[in-house]
Amino acid sequence: MARAVDVPAPSLRQRPWVRRAAPLLLVVLLAVLPLVLPESTNETLARIGVFAVAVLGLNVVMGYTGQVSLGQIFFLGLGAYITGYGVQQDWNVVLVFLLACLGAALAGLVVALAAARLGGLAIAMVTIALPIVGVPLAKRLSDYTGGSQGLSARFADAPEATGLYDDQWQLYVVLVIGGIVFLLTRSLVRGKFGRAFAIVKGNEAVAASMGISPYRYKVLAFTIASLIGGVSGFLYMFVIQYTSPETMSFGHSIELVAAMVIGGAGSIVGSLLGGAYYVLVPELTNQVDSSLTALLQGVVLLAVLFVLPGGLASLVRRLGRGRRRLRAEPGPGASPTTPLSTAGSATATEEPGTERRGHA
Template sequence: MPSTAEHSNRTPFFDRPWVRWAGVGLVVVLMIVVPLMLPEFANQTIARIGVFAVAVLGLNVVMGYTGQVSLGQIFFVGVGAYATAFGVNADWNILLVFLFACALPSVLGLLVALAAARLGGLAIAMVTIALPLIGVPLAKRLSDFTGGSQGTSARFSDAPEWTGLYDDQWQLYIVFLIGGITFLLTRNLVRGKYGRAFAIVKGNEAVAGSMGVSPYRYKVLAFTIASLIGGVSGFLYMVVVQYTSPETMSFGHSIELLASMVIGGAGSIVGSILGGIWYVLVPQITNLIDPNITAVLQGAILLIVLFILPGGLVSLPRLWRRRRRDGDSPRGRAATGAVERTDAAASVTGSSTVGDALGAPPGAPPPSQP
């Protein structure tokens, strides 16, 4: 039998436990130190990236991992923001405000999911499209709670005097803390039994049903979790921006969230972070180039990235390693082309086969479909 040292030498460097823990420790140190070193604008930009990375994460749960089309995630972000503003202006305890900002979108998401989860394809897409289309005029009509067309503000995230921090530093720490916990819990969810069930439902609902995995149940669960995460993003939005209006939940923002998820990488935790970066930074960059053609530039960048990286930005390191390893031989080039096509399919289906989702051994035949 190989010795422990020999086994360690065969383990890829970045897969070794001590390397992973060292990486986690480095990230934690950076999250503590970086807000103290950067200027106000940089801290605010990073905080906004964190806000929308959480929003993209919620969309990834329902679309990237479960395969259900949702075009209404921004609605739940807006509801979370309005719930936060309402609780703050009513002088509620901040913990109660946070719970309310998570619970209200969750309940609304559950109600929508119970009605829509039996649908599929374009039908459920039409249902979710209606959410932001209804949400904007509804927010304008309920002016006693939302401030109407003028919106509403809630100033509650200024740095306490005892911290000695500036407001932008304090707000970034809040985003790091709540957003980091949200990402960690979601990662554990999608890597556990629920994540495997989501993958099976996404791969083939008929096969899932034959295996005792209820597609309806897990689609409702995924949609509700995505709504809850949207509420968390809405709370963080008010922490950073401290103002919301009906424009927050407009349909255009919903499409931008969807594009950010695809660009970052569907069905990927890291892809959600990259999607948040895309959502915040690309409009700023295109505005600097020419504010009159911002939409055109964003569309062109989107097409170029998807043409080069069908699996999203998260697939870039993996693709680079494979090309470096296999690109010198004709067989390697053919294999790399196959890998690119597989990555593109995986970004849509979440896993190549139902057998992969269940942890079947390599080369095992896929289960028969009814």
């Protein structure tokens, strides 16, 4: 006779009402936080959101598609310049946002059409040229960029009807726009395009044999990353309200790549953690010793990658696997139970008279 097996109750996270309530709780939390946090914290969180979006764009092309891109900061700077110029010309803010996104996407498409057929170091060299060319170009086009003096544009004042302070308004705008970008990107990388990106990243020859064009999907990934860079440029100008040629310098591009690696390549959560690293770690190292900022950041980078080669996001995954393993392990003194199907099959296949022969 088959022995009854106790089926464990579903964990709290697996219950349907928890899965439905968790997003709503997160939205409520994000809606309340800007109202209760001090001004300095709201400003810091807004900057983290700006660079989390920038790291997310870099993650699309590097983390999910496996293409080396060292020029993502160029598209952030381009979006910031388009935003600043449009605001100074009193253009509609929605139009300015669209132009910043589309301008960066178009520039990325042009670069991708030429560079996507390359690979490895060749495409890295092409993307390195973007910030190297972008800095002197921004200085030369002084009628549009302000030259070496940079470009300022203040358009983040909170509308009087909202009753919000400026820092609260800025954080709300970053949360809404950044949240939409993160949700759309999450849907993208978890759908058929994400699966195609993963196959191209794994082996381009295999992708081609499956009817997936590596060139087409690399161009698509690079263009999407550039568009997201334009969004981060708009948010950068919205929060910082000033940009200069230094914004798109090659050093900042390398810092953006380091933020993506430390946060976790090919991870949505890693993009958020990378944005926090980009903003918080330089502030902390400056407080320790401003003359050793670069050295201390390098030490932090090496330490994180030595302990967590997959970045900080891998720590979240490890903790999740550890909790599941603990729940799966039987408690002390508990005996392993035989699955119902196994017990049933064993009983059904047992030969008649086995027990009698054993007792005999």
